[in-house]
Amino acid sequence: MLPANLREDFPLLTRTVRNGKPLVYLDSGATAQKPRVVLDAERDFYEAHNAAVQRGAHLLAEEATELFEGARADVAAFVGAQAEEIVWTENATAAINLVASGMGNASAGIGGDESARFRLGPGDEICVTETEHHANLVPWQALATRTGATLRWLPVDDEGRMILDDLDQLVTERTRVLAFTHVSNVTGLISPVQTLVERAKAVGAFTVLDGCQSVPHLPVDVRALDIDFMAMSAHKMLGPTGIGALYGRKELLDALPPSIFGGGAVKVVTMEETSWQEAPMRFEAGSQPVAQIVGMGAAARYLGGLGMAEVEAHERHIAAIMREGVAQIPGVRLLGPIGDENARDVIGLATVVVDGVHPHDVGQVLDDAGIAVRVGHHCNQPLHRRFGVTGSTRASAHVYTTEDDARAFIEALATVPAFFGVSS
Amino acid sequence: MLPANLREDFPLLTRTVRNGKPLVYLDSGATAQKPRVVLDAERDFYEAHNAAVQRGAHLLAEEATELFEGARADVAAFVGAQAEEIVWTENATAAINLVASGMGNASAGIGGDESARFRLGPGDEICVTETEHHANLVPWQALATRTGATLRWLPVDDEGRMILDDLDQLVTERTRVLAFTHVSNVTGLISPVQTLVERAKAVGAFTVLDGCQSVPHLPVDVRALDIDFMAMSAHKMLGPTGIGALYGRKELLDALPPSIFGGGAVKVVTMEETSWQEAPMRFEAGSQPVAQIVGMGAAARYLGGLGMAEVEAHERHIAAIMREGVAQIPGVRLLGPIGDENARDVIGLATVVVDGVHPHDVGQVLDDAGIAVRVGHHCNQPLHRRFGVTGSTRASAHVYTTEDDARAFIEALATVPAFFGVSS
Amino acid sequence: MSSLEQMYQQVIMDHAREAHGRGLVDLDLVQVGESHQVNTTCGDEIRLRVGLDHDTVASVTWEGQGCSISQASVSVLHELVEGQDLTDAEATMEAFRALMQAKGEAPDDDQEEILGDATAFVGVGKYPARIKCAMLGWMAFKDAIIQARKDQS
Amino acid sequence: MSSLEQMYQQVIMDHAREAHGRGLVDLDLVQVGESHQVNTTCGDEIRLRVGLDHDTVASVTWEGQGCSISQASVSVLHELVEGQDLTDAEATMEAFRALMQAKGEAPDDDQEEILGDATAFVGVGKYPARIKCAMLGWMAFKDAIIQARKDQS
Ligand SMILES: Cc1ncc(COP(=O)(O)O)c(C=O)c1O
Numbered sequence A, B: 001m002l003p004a005n006l007r008e009d010f011p012l013l014t015r016t017v018r019n020g021k022p023l024v025y026l027d028s029g030a031t032a033q034k035p036r037v038v039l040d041a042e043r044d045f046y047e048a049h050n051a052a053v054q055r056g057a058h059l060l061a062e063e064a065t066e067l068f069e070g071a072r073a074d075v076a077a078f079v080g081a082q083a084e085e086i087v088w089t090e091n092a093t094a095a096i097n098l099v100a101s102g103m104g105n106a107s108a109g110i111g112g113d114e115s116a117r118f119r120l121g122p123g124d125e126i127c128v129t130e131t132e133h134h135a136n137l138v139p140w141q142a143l144a145t146r147t148g149a150t151l152r153w154l155p156v157d158d159e160g161r162m163i164l165d166d167l168d169q170l171v172t173e174r175t176r177v178l179a180f181t182h183v184s185n186v187t188g189l190i191s192p193v194q195t196l197v198e199r200a201k202a203v204g205a206f207t208v209l210d211g212c213q214s215v216p217h218l219p220v221d222v223r224a225l226d227i228d229f230m231a232m233s234a235h236k237m238l239g240p241t242g243i244g245a246l247y248g249r250k251e252l253l254d255a256l257p258p259s260i261f262g263g264g265a266v267k268v269v270t271m272e273e274t275s276w277q278e279a280p281m282r283f284e285a286g287s288q289p290v291a292q293i294v295g296m297g298a299a300a301r302y303l304g305g306l307g308m309a310e311v312e313a314h315e316r317h318i319a320a321i322m323r324e325g326v327a328q329i330p331g332v333r334l335l336g337p338i339g340d341e342n343a344r345d346v347i348g349l350a351t352v353v354v355d356g357v358h359p360h361d362v363g364q365v366l367d368d369a370g371i372a373v374r375v376g377h378h379c380n381q382p383l384h385r386r387f388g389v390t391g392s393t394r395a396s397a398h399v400y401t402t403e404d405d406a407r408a409f410i411e412a413l414a415t416v417p418a419f420f421g422v423s424s
Numbered sequence C, D: 001m002s003s004l005e006q007m008y009q010q011v012i013m014d015h016a017r018e019a020h021g022r023g024l025v026d027l028d029l030v031q032v033g034e035s036h037q038v039n040t041t042c043g044d045e046i047r048l049r050v051g052l053d054h055d056t057v058a059s060v061t062w063e064g065q066g067c068s069i070s071q072a073s074v075s076v077l078h079e080l081v082e083g084q085d086l087t088d089a090e091a092t093m094e095a096f097r098a099l100m101q102a103k104g105e106a107p108d109d110d111q112e113e114i115l116g117d118a119t120a121f122v123g124v125g126k127y128p129a130r131i132k133c134a135m136l137g138w139m140a141f142k143d144a145i146i147q148a149r150k151d152q153s
């Protein structure tokens, strides 16, 4: 169980919205609210320790560096990695792009011999899935364009589950990268990571896991998952905006060329050429989001303190209430698995389509009741196209989401068909 | 004149350091301290308005979007640009990389016909200068490697001044990009922007200005400077860490392909291909550093409120005190112009080399006196090599720097040669 | 009337349910322009075709799908501007744009006369995220006119 | 003694002024290894060469430049480990590493005996940014030994 008074840690949750209604925040899948410890960590950094890290030889710089590297150790421990395997990035999108652009740069002759293993060309393949967020699709499309490699994808079935029947035909010796999400941001489905990783290893493909929707909600251990790279975003894990991280196996990070070039990432610079530092520094060009990094460390500690097994149990519980409730409303369709049995692999959210009512209109009615949800394609157009819709309405939970929140959503949702005169 | 009680706005400045000594912070060139209004703006965002921007249809999302776009308008106004000409980036390094990588991507076939004007290849040239920070050198080296273009540079003289005699031979019809800094982070010299821009325009080269050390310290108007792109970092202009911006002419931004791919930046995405939004959105893939953006807006308003002409006068005054003081110390060499006449183009800092004493050792003595300076190459190895040294000690000012700070620096610096037994 | 009811006035609901001008019509006119607009938040799209007969907006038809606000808005647009001369059509566009910026303030009598049924969209102005929806068809119209004026088919 | 004086003890100042082992020596030994280390903050570099004679560290020479701490440290390193057998040299390295981690705590008698002159670096441990300086030569030494053991020239 999570602490009963946990909501008190989150200042924003006391807000009222339209007509003074209390806020029911069900948009944590887009971005989570922040506990006071995270905000205090950032503020304390600014008020007492702010300085450039890893450079200055003065006291403030030492303190700032210690907080900066301490946060790296905290985030690493949170996902079972070594500190030097964590690279700071602006968000998860930047983390995935770092890998894809690094490979593109290797293919364009940047990074020398050590980066040869990352070179792609015509005849090589990159494999993704049909359930990917744009952040884990578009960078790979661009890499294919840059290198002449071919993009392929695992299809999904009507419930949004990856179809593994043709896995061996889709992921082959030609496959250099297999990139897929850990948890879908539309269906909430947890992917069959083990099967995919095993196949990738069998053919020697790098694995890139999109951990955006898993790391905040369930225990994640990169060694146990045995993946090569993983992207995550602090703002979805109760941390600050403006910071995320890439996990990468150290020996891979040390060989991958950077894709953002500048100070702090380099060893020797002449007008003609540049040599790079080792990972993670080689990827951290320019002044880093230090206050946010310190905040992300605090968020990892906060979540770790709650216990990710507890968090997972809570999020499954809330998702189940929402999904069961939705199933009772005529004219409302749930995207993803339906029914208890099938929903075992689902966590944290319920995404719905109301027959005959556009998601924007659904969202408007919920907003009027003080309920904040996300409407649209949730940066995942291909999966919506697969489901035969252009958009949907998503209610997503986090540690502070209550059963009452879930019920408020169901109640308000049930009024929608009638409001738009489409009740059956 | 700046307000007499201005220092009270900056909580960190009351800190004490080694042995309880009051802090003399002279490392603003690396990163500036933050006024309370900036910290409050960030905190208020998190506590009352935090939500994903430009997507949700709920009240919080509306409020967050309004603050987000309001900050864009504030930052744009601060440098004389239109709001849609401001692209948020993690820092100035990322802003410069956005332009360089975008051109690299255009050259690799990304972005279609509209991006043709940004394609580079063998025979084309990119021109930088010998005084560039690594952030405005290494991305261009990488672009040259990617495209086969040739990198050239304007040399500097013994005082660090760009030598313009051969400008017409170095910037020619072959030159596609002329990238240079507005103010040097080592010498504090203000560059001859007008001469450089005129030459670039005459040959049809794009101009990229590194505004890191100018925007925080003097009035900058991108229209008056008539440049194509400019990079800036919030953390040097009293704003939060983790946020910067790229200014770009709208018609150029709309044609340049992105280099970070993901959600929010795209229009229509299928598994096969993607079309992008217009600028600035096309460059803002992934969840943005919204709280930091709001903080950057507050910083721009704060500086604007002080009046940049006042700020400039203050920074010139402090620099003059430091430089005159340094000139009195035997065995200490000033990098950059020397003497009143020559120093007219210098702002905000004094960078020194103590004969026979390594900068780390200089910094240690200053640190012991509570004075925070930067030691090393300041991410500018080529210029130090040009000056015949590997590193130096830099004292840099901002609005809160006092005459007493400047004098404390001089006094402590004067003790260094004797401490290391190298007095003449 | 709650804000929600003020937004979804009966006029809007009716237009949304039975939208006018839907279905692109082949035009045998000198100046024809077309525009395709996408609301990137939700993927809604409208393709709108305008035919000019000298200075008259002779035909406005469209296809696409979207929320009730965007559908009703383009339907009302069709009703209002088809048949207007260009000057009046521009005034109508301007009045609608002003209504969207008014944050829910009722328009004055002059404006109301220009806007007709479109006055019902007043409640949308309170919701910044929905203004994009209401403007989608109008953006397409504006752009299609520019295209039509270039055209000499 | 202030922290500053504790850091720059006379021993260190002397070694910095007149560093030992400077100047790479050509070695006619079976196992020779070399390493080049850069302190990326300041650009300081050290190139260090080790020659092994069976299990003995027969020669340690170096070139490069840097701050007084890095120069004094590599000078003391030369004095301590040249002539030691490999086991003792590793113990010396380990003791120096531990001294750097000790945040300014004085070493115990055993350690002090191993460290000799190097004990003077105790004050450096209080300044994380300077530990890198003090370690530069030692990192090069560690790496050069690895290289030497691979070598069978
Ligand atoms: C002149 C100059 N350019 C670029 C940069 C890089 O800025 P940032 O580290 O914020 O990306 C700096 C600061 O380090 C600078 O002083």
Ligand SMILES: Cc1ncc(COP(=O)(O)O)c(C=O)c1O
Pocket: A029, A030, A091, A092, A093, A094, A133, A135, A136, A181, A183, A184, A185, A210, A212, A213, A233, A244, A379, B263, B285, B286, B287, B288
């Ligand atoms: C599954 C998934 N991947 C990637 C992202 C992108 O994360 P960010 O916007 O923080 O870069 C998101 C969130 O929007 C997501 O849900």
